Amino acid sequence: MKIDFKKMNNLVPVIIQDDRTLQVLMLGYMNEEAFEKTKAEGIVTFFSRSKNRLWTKGEESGNFLTVKSMVEDCDQDTILIKVIPTHVVCHTGSFSCFGEKEDKGFLYELQTKISQRIDDKVEGSYTYSLFQRGINKVAQKVGEEAVEVVIEAKDNNDDLFKNEAADLLYHFLILLKAKNFSLEEIEEVLRKRDQK
Known part of the structure; x- marks a missing residue:
């Protein structure tokens, strides 16, 4: 993968999708360091714009996102990561940031x-x-x-x-x-x- 981090101020959007059901779970952002850490550890790490630091999803809640596959889009400025979620993904307690769990899959x-x-x-x-x-x-x-x-x-x-x-x-x-x-x-x- 050759992600173009320079295109958008060293950050790229990352779409997180459930590997089993294909439900979209959340959107986050990665800089190059977060991307490399995610690849190395197999657990999704974002760059938190509000905290201005690397942030591993689940570091406080234990609701980690285990990476199954990663692919970039055709412009190499967006990443799609399919994951196995440990539990709920959204900070509100919903399964997904886009709503409750879907049963497709x-x-x-x-x-x-x-x-x-x-x-x-x-x-x-x-x-x-x-x-x-x-x-x-x-x-x-x-x-x-x-x-x-x-x-x-x-x-x-x-x-x-x-x-x-x-x-x-x-x-x-x-x-x-x-x-x-x-x-x-x-x-x-x-x-x-x-x-x-």
């Missing part, structure tokens, strides 16, 4: 929870206990849920169908984790197919 949050339960070996967790039983059992469970979706699709009970579809998605996410793949990788396959 809940599957990504669920994927993260599933991964955490497995990685942390959470005892008593259905997710972890199924994962421990091995790939064959996880795959079998996905197959069972798929059959139940087909059965309910042929009936007229919308609630049962939606519940079985949710079960299928949940177990599919466990299968992806067991195979060391992510929902994003499956999306990429679909994107490539869409271009044909």
Whole structure:
């Protein structure tokens, strides 16, 4: 990245976006020092215009922004940073400086929870206990849920169908984790197919 810090008095605007839901969380500013610190530590640090110093988001509240990716715009004078927020982002207590949390992208949050339960070996967790039983059992469970979706699709009970579809998605996410793949990788396959 070659950011043009000189264009606007050594500061560039930085758009912060939730990596999982793509919700815009806040806007801040960085000078070159804040940018380098953010790159080095993987936690967002801004230049505070009111405090006239570097300011790591969450240094007082503990609500840090963990960097997932950074990209500059076409003019190289604005940065988009996708993050995983620790908790709420806005100083008012709202999830975002632009309003409350949006639920678009809940599957990504669920994927993260599933991964955490497995990685942390959470005892008593259905997710972890199924994962421990091995790939064959996880795959079998996905197959069972798929059959139940087909059965309910042929009936007229919308609630049962939606519940079985949710079960299928949940177990599919466990299968992806067991195979060391992510929902994003499956999306990429679909994107490539869409271009044909």
